[in-house]
Amino acid sequence: MNESSPTPLVPVPMGAAIVPPLPKATEGVRPLRLSLILPTYTESENIEAIVGKLTALLDPTLPNAYELIVVDDDSPDKTWEVALALSDRYPQLRVMRRQSERGLSTAVIRGWQVARGEVLGVIDADLQHPPEVLLKMIAEIEEGADLVVASRHIEGGGVSDWSFIRRFLSRGAQVLGLILLPGVVGRVSDPMSGYFMVRRSAIAHREMNPIGYKILIEVLGRGEIGDVAEVGYVFQERSVGESKVTWRQYVDYIGHLIRLRTSRWPIVRFFCFCAVGFSGVFVDMAVLYLLSDPSTLGWGLTRSKAIAAEIAIINNFLWNDAWTFADMSQKQKGWRKRFKRLLKFNSVCLLGLVLNILLLNLLFNQFGLNRYLANLIAIAAVTLWNFWLNLKLSWRVTEVEPE
Missing domain, CATH: 1.10.3130 (serine acetyltransferase, domain 1)
Known part of the structure; x- marks a missing residue:
């Protein structure tokens, strides 16, 4: 780890949702390659498993050059406390407890605001996103991609056990995005993916204003994104805890599309x-x-x-x-x-x-x-x-x- 490690519990940034540029290197603190955000709400039963899997993968790949940031929305099951207790065992782990804001997208941005990595990423903490896919995503970044999206809709991707209704809604949301924002949504096969990495330089200084759970289209719509790469993954079903997918996610997604569309309208x-x-x-x-x-x-x-x-x-x-x-x-x-x-x-x-x-x-x-x-x-x-x-x-x- 760095010679001067930051405190495991980090304060919540306030004000506009703007990702700052990469912090300047100071004596004893080397820049990190990757900052990976784990937005959580009632994930106390999963957090130890996901942190263990991620560190086992990233320690040999990015030794002393990454951090994991758990951003918890003050979960009633004390997810943030469970994560904080792991920081002695995993010094790469930092924890943010949000008490005045809610929502996955804003949690991701607040995490990025305190991150120290050149590359910013997000992964679900419920093990539905296979951690091993990170290695393929990192390889694409190293090849020069500005954005790497883990997709369910390309070769090697899929969903494990979705109902017909959920499949229909997911594809319908994608088609709607292509109609309203073809130049944004059309750049990726899975615009509703919550599993991706982006170069900090592509989104720094740009104010984000996401709605609900889906932040990827905000990154695509407001960032200066050049090369985009995709890697396939199979979305896993939960083994512990309850799914947070509701009809409200789809309503928020439509609202987000409309907001981005009108922001481009003169x-x-x-x-x-x-x-x-x-x-x-x-x-x-x-x-x-x-x-x-x-x-x-x-x-x-x-x-x-x-x-x-x-x-x-x-x-x-x-x-x-x-x-x-x-x-x-x-x-x-x-x-x-x-x-x-x-x-x-x-x-x-x-x-x-x-x-x-x-x-x-x-x-x-x-x-x-x-x-x-x-x-x-x-x-x-x-x-x-x-x-x-x-x-x-x-x-x-x-x-x-x-x-």
Whole structure:
């Protein structure tokens, strides 16, 4: 062990969930290669067995270069006390007792915040994650991977005795993740895995904000992850204690996906787009009145509405070009390029109008929704469609003036 070993009982970090960079080496204290977090709650019957297995594996592989950190959520069975009593026998072991926070994901981050390793990892303390897989994961890190995930869904992986419902929910959660966050969840075969290692440098200084039990998608979504490797493992059933898997885990997982998805959505720009669209409603109504009302020009309703809609579209384009997408339009100066943006914006809006009508009819005629509720849903859906398509098409920088 290091010449100056830290106390076995470590304080709980407070404040933002930000993993610090690797602590600087000081006299008598060498940097560690691996810090492995064991988040626990009512695991007093398993903790001695898992610590014994891990040290037997890691002592010859990383001699004096690793630590195990048990982060316990103040278990009623005193798991933290049982772990602390083991520290005399296992000097690599450190223990954190959390009394004001709960949750596996935050427990992992709090453990990483006090860790001293170049590589940060997590493993369940209930022996459902086979410890021997760690050696394969360490080998992948040594080969240059930034993140190594133990997966149940590749060759060599599987589950020992899951019900059909649990298998269905696990796969369904993966598919949902691929739909909402394809660029994040699609990088691994088992996004709900709680058994992985990551280089500290890939997540240092980045604020984490996980929900519930699944922290891997937070690491993938917010970290600077380059190479990803996977190793197969067979998820074991518990021999001691009760499983903590509940329906709430899946609800939290969905909430986590949505939070990560919306964090990548340009919220401020979207609200500007909606405000401009709201102004277009008044322009449309005012022009329609001026053209069609018997007290004014008295034109036909269809012709008046078509003209009013086009003027409202031009109004919306000018405001969006000058405000919502101003940073992008500045890169495409000139009347010719502005006219091209107008044509694309017009086409997107007209397509949105067609989609609005189709969706309105589908919700009203096929699903029997109230006509006004159906129209509101159609408007909301088409607003999202118009914004995203205009962001990716109408104001996309396609020409840059040479310097």
